[in-house]
Amino acid sequence: MSPDTHPHLSLKLPVWRTRLVLFFLVLAFGGLAVRAGVLQGMERGRLQAQGEMRYGRVLEMPAHRGMITDRHGEPLAVSTPVESVALSPSKFDITAEQRVQLARTLDVAPAEMDRRVEAGRKGFVYLKRHVPPEVAARVMQLGVPGVLSQREHRRYYPSGDVLAHVLGFTDVDDRGREGVELAYQDWLAGVPGSRRVIQDRRGRVIEDVASVRAPRQGRDLALSIDLKLQYLAYRELKNAVVTHRAKAGSVVVLDVGTGEVLALVNFPTYNPNNRSHYETGRARNRALVDLFEPGSTLKPFTVAAALDAGLYRPESVIDTTGGALTVGRHTIRDVHPAHMLTVSQVIQRSSNVGTARMALALPPKQLWQVLSESGFGTVPRMGFPGEARGSLRDPRVWKPIEQATMSYGHGISVSLMQLARAYTIFCGDGELMPLTLLRRAEPVAGVPVIAPATARAMRDMLQLVTQAGGTAPKAQVAGYHVAGKTGTAHKLVNGRYAPDRYAASFVGFAPATDPRLIVAVVIDEPSAGQHYGGQVAAPVAASVLSGALRVLAVPPDQPLPRTPMPEVLVDVAEEV
Amino acid sequence: MTRLNLLLLALAVACALGAVTAQHRSRVLFVELEREQAAARQLEDDWGRLQLEQSTWAMHQRIETVASQRLRMRVPPASRVQIIDPASVVGEGAR
Numbered sequence: 123m124s125p126d127t128h129p130h131l132s133l134k135l136p137v138w139r140t141r142l143v144l145f146f147l148v149l150a151f152g153g154l155a156v157r158a159g160v161l162q163g164m165e166r167g168r169l170q171a172q173g174e175m176r177y178g179r180v181l182e183m184p185a186h187r188g189m190i191t192d193r194h195g196e197p198l199a200v201s202t203p204v205e206s207v208a209l210s211p212s213k214f215d216i217t218a219e220q221r222v223q224l225a226r227t228l229d230v231a232p233a234e235m236d237r238r239v240e241a242g243r244k245g246f247v248y249l250k251r252h253v254p255p256e257v258a259a260r261v262m263q264l265g266v267p268g269v270l271s272q273r274e275h276r277r278y279y280p281s282g283d284v285l286a287h288v289l290g291f292t293d294v295d296d297r298g299r300e301g302v303e304l305a306y307q308d309w310l311a312g313v314p315g316s317r318r319v320i321q322d323r324r325g326r327v328i329e330d331v332a333s334v335r336a337p338r339q340g341r342d343l344a345l346s347i348d349l350k351l352q353y354l355a356y357r358e359l360k361n362a363v364v365t366h367r368a369k370a371g372s373v374v375v376l377d378v379g380t381g382e383v384l385a386l387v388n389f390p391t392y393n394p395n396n397r398s399h400y401e402t403g404r405a406r407n408r409a410l411v412d413l414f415e416p417g418s419t420l421k422p423f424t425v426a427a428a429l430d431a432g433l434y435r436p437e438s439v440i441d442t443t444g445g446a447l448t449v450g451r452h453t454i455r456d457v458h459p460a461h462m463l464t465v466s467q468v469i470q471r472s473s474n475v476g477t478a479r480m481a482l483a484l485p486p487k488q489l490w491q492v493l494s495e496s497g498f499g500t501v502p503r504m505g506f507p508g509e510a511r512g513s514l515r516d517p518r519v520w521k522p523i524e525q526a527t528m529s530y531g532h533g534i535s536v537s538l539m540q541l542a543r544a545y546t547i548f549c550g551d552g553e554l555m556p557l558t559l560l561r562r563a564e565p566v567a568g569v570p571v572i573a574p575a576t577a578r579a580m581r582d583m584l585q586l587v588t589q590a591g592g593t594a595p596k597a598q599v600a601g602y603h604v605a606g607k608t609g610t611a612h613k614l615v616n617g618r619y620a621p622d623r624y625a626a627s628f629v630g631f632a633p634a635t636d637p638r639l640i641v642a643v644v645i646d647e648p649s650a651g652q653h654y655g656g657q658v659a660a661p662v663a664a665s666v667l668s669g670a671l672r673v674l675a676v677p678p679d680q681p682l683p684r685t686p687m688p689e690v691l692v693d694v695a696e697e698v
Numbered sequence: 699m700t701r702l703n704l705l706l707l708a709l710a711v712a713c714a715l716g717a718v719t720a721q722h723r724s725r726v727l728f729v730e731l732e733r734e735q736a737a738a739r740q741l742e743d744d745w746g747r748l749q750l751e752q753s754t755w756a757m758h759q760r761i762e763t764v765a766s767q768r769l770r771m772r773v774p775p776a777s778r779v780q781i782i783d784p785a786s787v788v789g790e791g792a793r
Binding site for chain 1: 724725728729732743746747749750753754757758759762773775777779781
């Protein structure tokens with residue numbers, strides 16, 4: 123059966139029809155091949171990325187801010203997670219009822235909530251930041267479209283207003299704005315990382331593709347502050363400021379051996395956890411930032427310079443000319459006039475005339491050198507933002523009257539921290555210790571300022587101040603010898619000394635025979651009748667020292683009158 | 699020839715199944731790892747919160763108030779404190 127014989131198959135078709143079909147088939151296959159080539163060859167990268175976008179995600183890996191602790195590891199600033207509730211600008215439609223629910227759950231006024239929701243139409247807006255995780259969970263349960271919750275960190279300061287000035291605070295984005303938080307921002311701050319992952323359709327991460335950037339957690343920071351002493355100093359300072367109706371006050375406690383700041387308190391203060399009543403006046407770290415004329419607390423440095431120069435000895439007699447000394451057109455007067463005083467008595471009775479005479483016997487350069495090397499007129503460089511430099515003028519321009527007044531602490535301005543640090547030269551072998559706000563592992567070397575023998579002589583003289591006949595018997599601490607110096611300076615108001623405004627100060631150290639602690643106190647404008655450093659500032663120093671020496675278990679250097687102990691205690695002791 | 703091909707085919711199928719199982723197991727383990735890491739983060743957060751809570755309860759201000767007002771404790775005056783040098787006590791005990 124050949125095809126020609128079959129009537130249907132012997133049908134003759136025109137050749138072009140077969141050709142046409144063939145042509146279209148080739149065209150179609152050719153088109154497919156070209157398209158495949160283009161997709162596979164030229165657009166491969168873009169398509170792969172598109173594909174990955176469907177299931178790949180870049181997740182942020184949060185990093186928390188480091189903790190700040192005191193020297194014994196007590197937490198002082200801790201970051202805890204909180205949620206921030208936000209509204210994303212994508213399509214949303216929030217009913218009035220939902221707004222009321224949101225406002226109630228987040229504790230926001232309904233009118234304010236309306237305003238925020240309206241603002242949310244234009245772009246991303248926070249409904250409320252830093253809410254507890256439980257509250258955020260309840261908000262998410264409302265199921266309002268477009269509302270989302272982000273994890274953030276909030277800083278808490280368990281010690282509250284006691285340590286506010288040292289720690290400072292962070293802003294709402296967890297960046298340090300004041301104090302240690304600002305100074306050590308780079309150390310404390312964590313750097314969030316990110317990673318690329320594959321998620322399944324339920325949003326669970328099923329595979330880690332690559333870590334784009336590893337997060338760096340914030341590092342912890344141990345301060346030199348001893349929270350116990352800090353609280354003690356705070357309590358005593360607050361009492362004193364309230365009792366004497368003072369404007370402000372500061373206390374600094376230093377460890378003599380290491381130069382560590384054990385306590386640093388200012389009053390008034392603020393609560394860093396709730397800054398709604400925040401005022402800059404309360405937030406200032408007065409002990410470091412504010413300057414005052416130290417008055418008589420500066421006298422020991424003049425005396426030390428004179429002793430060191432070999433011009434005087436503690437028992438040398440000075441003619442104090444009846445408590446008045448005329449230099450140029452000015453007259454310097456003493457509160458307790460006397461005719462003849464030994465150098466020790468000049469310190470003990472805080473004689474301006476005696477100190478001025480000793481200062482005038484020195485070349486200006488020599489006095490300046492001791493003051494300058496004691497750290498006056500230079501920034502303490504403890505790493506705290508805004509430390510004051512103070513002023514100590516160039517000795518080449520000193521007039522004799524200036525040299526005389528400077529010897530007892532006028533015409534020079536210092537911060538309380540500088541004053542406290544300067545007293546370290548009397549506590550050891552005449553060396554100035556570098557200060558720090560961080561815990562130090564080992565003792566550091568000081569910079570020699572005066573001879574060790576001079577430092578020893580000064581310690582003996584400064585002890586007389588707190589004994590009967592001195593200006594600060596109220597600085598005595600039972601069981602310990604306390605050395606120190608009082609100061610009462612008129613405050614400068616618009617360039618003139620105000621007759622009724624004082625800064626009462628006291629700097630002391632104990633035990634005087636082997637000093638461990640320096641306590642410096644200044645009370646600004648006491649206005650309850652008493653204004654002398656010995657009356658206002660010295661008792662604060664005494665109570666701080668007495669508590670601090672007990673807490674640190676420093677053995678007493680003065681025999682106590684022994685009282686018989688209760689029988690019970692003796693029995694117990696024998697059983698042991 | 700055919701036999702070799704069949705063998706190779708069986709081998710290829712076995713390998714493919716192995717790869718699938720391995721992938722599956724890796725995902726299961728990965729999910730577990732994720733869960734543990736989330737738990738670790740949660741515990742770390744809790745630890746921070748507890749530390750905060752502890753230090754709030756242990757605030758010196760509060761302890762002092764409780765000690766002096768509720769427990770009626772006070773610091774003994776220095777005259778009623780006897781300081782014992784540990785070295786001398788040990789010495790006496792040995793005698």
